[in-house]
Amino acid sequence: MRSSRLLVLAGLIPVIALSACSRSDNASELGASVDRLATQAAPSEAAPAAEAPAALGPAVSPVAPPPQPVIYTDPKSASCGAPGLTSFxxxxxxxxxxxxxxxxxKSPGGIRFAPPxxxxxxxxxxxxxxVMIDVTGVIRDLRCG
Known part of the structure; x- marks a missing residue:
């Protein structure tokens, strides 16, 4: 038991001696050097980074308004009679x-109802x-095709 204590003590003596030889301010000098180099390397990069969040704008996009009924039927689509049915x-x-x-x-080719x-x-x-029908069940367009 005594020999194991001596071995541990013998192993710690060189470690303690080496740590006493080193300078204690090395870490603080190294930290100061790194800070000094960082500010010298890119002083102009710090300013735009501070302004960037203001330039981004709101993080949430506005909600789109619901679709409004619009009368859209191509007037040229007379071959199927669509322009005469815009009241629907x-x-x-x-x-x-x-x-x-x-x-x-008055569609010679028939009628096709097209829900989504x-x-x-x-x-x-x-x-x-x-006859084009939207997801809410409303007729949105009449077209030939």
Whole structure:
């Protein structure tokens, strides 16, 4: 037991002696040198960094207003009769409104009601009337195709 204490003590003596030889202000000198070099290297970079948050503006984007009913039917789309049916734009889609559109439409290619997410063929027919319905169930457009 006594020999193990002597070994530990013998190992600590050189460590203590070496630490006594070193200068205690090395760490503070090194820190001061680093600070001095940092301020000399880029004094102009510190100013824009302080101004940057003010230039960014608000972090939250404004909420978009809900879509408003708009009468948009291409006047050139007369081949399917769409310009004559603009009175249906802005109305809620219902079986009664669909019957009224079918009765009023003069579309030789038929009528296609297109709610969002519905399957539709990609063939373009100038004589077919497309009734475009938005996610709220309102008729937004009448177009040929």
């Amino acid at each position: 734009i802005g109305q809620a889609d219902s079986p009664a409104v669909r019957e009224q559109i079918e009765a009023a439409a 997410g519905s399957a539709a063929t990609t063939d373009y027919r100038t004589d077919r009337l497309n």
